[in-house]
Amino acid sequence: MILIFLVIGVILSTTASFIFGVPWLMPILGAAVPYPIFFLQVRRQQYKSAFWWMLLWGVLQSIAVIVATAIAPETAAKVILRGQSYTTEMLHWIRTGEGMEGSLNLFLPDHLLHYGIFCILCVVTLSSMALIFGTWMLNYMNFYVAELVKVSAKPWLAAILGWYPWSLLRIIGFIATGVALAALGLNLVTRIRGEVPKSPFPKTYMLIGIGFVIADIVVKAVLAPIWQKLLLSALG
Secondary structure, eight states: OHHHHHHHHHHHHHHHHHHHOOTTHHHHHHHHTTHHHHHHHHHTTOHHHHHHHHHHHHHHHHHHHHHHHHHOHHHHHHHSTTHHHHHHHHHHHHHHSOSGGGOHHHHHHHHHHHHHHHHHHHHHHTTHHHHHHHHHHHHHHHHHHHHHHHHOSSHHHHHHHSSOHHHHHHHHHHHHHHHHHHHHHHHHHHHHTTOOOSSOOOHHHHHHHHHHHHHHHHHHHHHHHHHHHHHHHHHO
């Protein structure tokens, strides 16, 4: 039942975003689909379920945005915030090896800033605004993947390489962090009300989140130069 809800919700939210053409509406509508499920699972202390449903939603959201971008690229460029600028930045990096993606000194502050913002939003808004923030980043990454496949001489190879392995690690890290900090936020709300929290802080998920975010940075620093050459081959 939840799977059907997510599939239909992702299709409807993406379609509505493209029809209305309001840029900030897309991450809001996208995040609105999985959040009730996520919040309910965290509130019931079903952290594992919350994590896996969010991961599945991320896959479904990515498929929907990539397909929608391939079908209506001009509309996608208007409604997906930072889609075009991010794609331009990535294509420049692929063609020249220059840019933030291949330099630890350049991308590390950006990564830490994003993760810091995400963590604060998780605690303060019980992960609701953090999910909107994450959906925005997920959407422009998928816009880039769709555009990369379209302009590549070897689209099949671009499709395989388009989603970077370090980006996948980052998504897992963000989801695990979101689960842990949403639970922490609920505990804080309970304490503010003068009640005793019913559930302990899920430290395991916080450690998983931090671990995967660190792995994202390490893997990116090591693999980015190699991946750039592979992508250049795909791009032709």
